[in-house]
Amino acid sequence: MAEIKKRVLSFSNGKTIKLYGNSVAIGKSLEIAEAYAPNIFGFTAPVGDDKAGTVFNPHKLSADELQELADLNIRLWMDFKDSVRKHGINNTKLFNKEAIL
Template sequence: MAELKRKVLTLSSGKQIRLYGNSVAISRSLEIGEGYAPNILSGNNEQPGNTSAGVINPYKLTPDELMELADFNIQLWMDLKANIRRFGVSSPRIFTGESGKQPTETTGNKKTGLSSRQQATE
């Protein structure tokens, strides 16, 4: 299993990914990148002169809302895994559009009934 230490994400294969921050995030389109901005839920124990650790929760999220947020992110990661299994890591079809729907590789022309790829070869 992957491990994150000192801003280095080490995969079980031994490959290392150096990060600027300390987290990896996934977007609705299933693209992966660094996403550390502790503006939804974070700890305040890193502030100088702070004598007591606490939690910063500016949106006052309830436990149920935090669980929903976690489930949302877990589902995105599960969708990415399913798409990699289905399409392979080299296919852009592993990503979804911002709507969350799988993009189509070709679109048909209403006049000719041919896809853009078919039109290019005609």
């Protein structure tokens, strides 16, 4: 299984990709990109005596809303996997073109 450590995306076959951001994201079009900033939900690093840091939630999302967001992303990734299986990686049919236009 792929993993991200220290801004490096590593695959089980040994291939690595240096990331400039801190995560990988998928859009409704099923295009994949780096995500540079945790601007929806994240945490700020500990400062001084604050050993735990602080939760960053600028949109004040509830637990239910965050779980809904997770479900959306899981669905998009599953759609991506299904599309790769169906069309391969060199066919533009892989992408959800209606989401792009």
